[in-house]
Amino acid sequence: MSLNKRTERRIKLRIALILAAVCGLLLTEACGVRSDMQDQPRYKAYKQSDFFTDKRASRDHPEGTVARGQLDENKAFYTGKIDNPDPNAQAATSTDANGNTVVASFPNAITEFPLPVTKELIDRGEERYKIYCMVCHGQFGDGDGMVVRRGFPQPPTYHDDRLRNAPVGHFFDVITNGWGKMNPYGYQVQPADRWAIVAYIRTLQLSRNPEANLKMTSSANSNTTSATDPAKPAAPAANTATTKGGAK
Amino acid sequence: MAQIFRKSANNIAKISMISVVLLAGVGFYTWTQLARSSYLTGQYLEIQQPVQFSHKHHVGDDGIDCRYCHQTVETTASAGMPSTQTCMNCHSQLWADAPYLEPIRASFRDNKPIQWNRVHDLPEYVYFNHSIHIAKGVGCSTCHGPVDKMPTVYEENTLQMEWCIQCHREPEKFIRPKSEVFNMAYRADDTDQATRDQLKVDYKIRSREMLTSCSTCHR
Numbered sequence: 505m506s507l508n509k510r511t512e513r514r515i516k517l518r519i520a521l522i523l524a525a526v527c528g529l530l531l532t533e534a535c536g537v538r539s540d541m542q543d544q545p546r547y548k549a550y551k552q553s554d555f556f557t558d559k560r561a562s563r564d565h566p567e568g569t570v571a572r573g574q575l576d577e578n579k580a581f582y583t584g585k586i587d588n589p590d591p592n593a594q595a596a597t598s599t600d601a602n603g604n605t606v607v608a609s610f611p612n613a614i615t616e617f618p619l620p621v622t623k624e625l626i627d628r629g630e631e632r633y634k635i636y637c638m639v640c641h642g643q644f645g646d647g648d649g650m651v652v653r654r655g656f657p658q659p660p661t662y663h664d665d666r667l668r669n670a671p672v673g674h675f676f677d678v679i680t681n682g683w684g685k686m687n688p689y690g691y692q693v694q695p696a697d698r699w700a701i702v703a704y705i706r707t708l709q710l711s712r713n714p715e716a717n718l719k720m721t722s723s724a725n726s727n728t729t730s731a732t733d734p735a736k737p738a739a740p741a742a743n744t745a746t747t748k749g750g751a752k
Numbered sequence: 753m754a755q756i757f758r759k760s761a762n763n764i765a766k767i768s769m770i771s772v773v774l775l776a777g778v779g780f781y782t783w784t785q786l787a788r789s790s791y792l793t794g795q796y797l798e799i800q801q802p803v804q805f806s807h808k809h810h811v812g813d814d815g816i817d818c819r820y821c822h823q824t825v826e827t828t829a830s831a832g833m834p835s836t837q838t839c840m841n842c843h844s845q846l847w848a849d850a851p852y853l854e855p856i857r858a859s860f861r862d863n864k865p866i867q868w869n870r871v872h873d874l875p876e877y878v879y880f881n882h883s884i885h886i887a888k889g890v891g892c893s894t895c896h897g898p899v900d901k902m903p904t905v906y907e908e909n910t911l912q913m914e915w916c917i918q919c920h921r922e923p924e925k926f927i928r929p930k931s932e933v934f935n936m937a938y939r940a941d942d943t944d945q946a947t948r949d950q951l952k953v954d955y956k957i958r959s960r961e962m963l964t965s966c967s968t969c970h971r
Contacts (some may be wrong), residue, residue: 530779541875542875542877548876549828549832550830558864560865635817635819635820636817639815639820639842650814654814654846655845656842657845687837687840687841691835692823
């Protein structure tokens, strides 16, 4: 009819044990105990490595090696320069009103875009310009960006004859390698995006000086004949401005 | 044979049965709330860094775009941490002598990376990719909160699966036009529901079944 006391005690003990185990499990769960699944022994981006002496899991290319697809054979596209027939040609410099040393002649810089200049390229350029360039060069290229207002030495404006006449390769070279107080941006901005930014700088220059017959032509795309028409490249910028204004 | 239990044992039996159920319920509820608490998830916990870097100053006051420093956010899984050279783009000139920027200068001088402390640490059984979220119109602030107002960055959200899945179930409630992805001033109701439904179609966001399938995030 009834269990004897010993069996009863054994059952009670078992229940207590199970309860304690469940409670313990819940408690460790609640304490957020991390298991191996959460921190796996593999490298994610920027993780620390105990194997390499500099402790970086993300490695640089070994010196003297070229990764697949990064031979960058097209010199004009990847440097904005060509070999000048005159090997002694040197870039001349002068000093501007702000005391900056500026380039006055551009013997090696290419004068035509090495890729088709399209509305998409200029739009992309506008977007990239506003990320990487606007902080110093200002929204319209006057050299009055927020960082300059905080005390960074003022860069020259794009809207003077020297830079209006400067070849596109010069802008590309300065973005890639920097100039004066400006650090190189080559590691931050991809080559195609640098050309897009150059196209947008040209658009900014045209917007202030619509009569100028700036060379917006592209050697790679003969279809963009309208690009020589100075009114045409300025038009996309005007369109973008309208859409932006309408969206807000 | 004598009775084992007295009459009052009936009451004790009833009360203990009820209280076991009640206690289990209360215990379970406490557990779920504990697991969600900021104490355990690290939500809202400000993580101190080796340099007193303020997103509020750089993003909020100076208006620098997220991508100026987090360059790879549109193209790779990781948003990208800026190299010390990115800091030096400005700080070679600005606050170039400030003592609290010494770790930056030391890093640049000695070519040693700054060891930032991770704020958002997803478990490694989660496959997460920033670029796809950017490409489908998920704004930075949707997950990271008002970073432009954070002097010290903290986790705005728990990063728990229930948080991820609410957007994977109904992305049309959270997405925004791609042009607004990096806009920190954007508010969720700046775009109406009909437009967002259309965005879901335009951006070819996959079905709820696909987005909530296990292997979408665990692979």
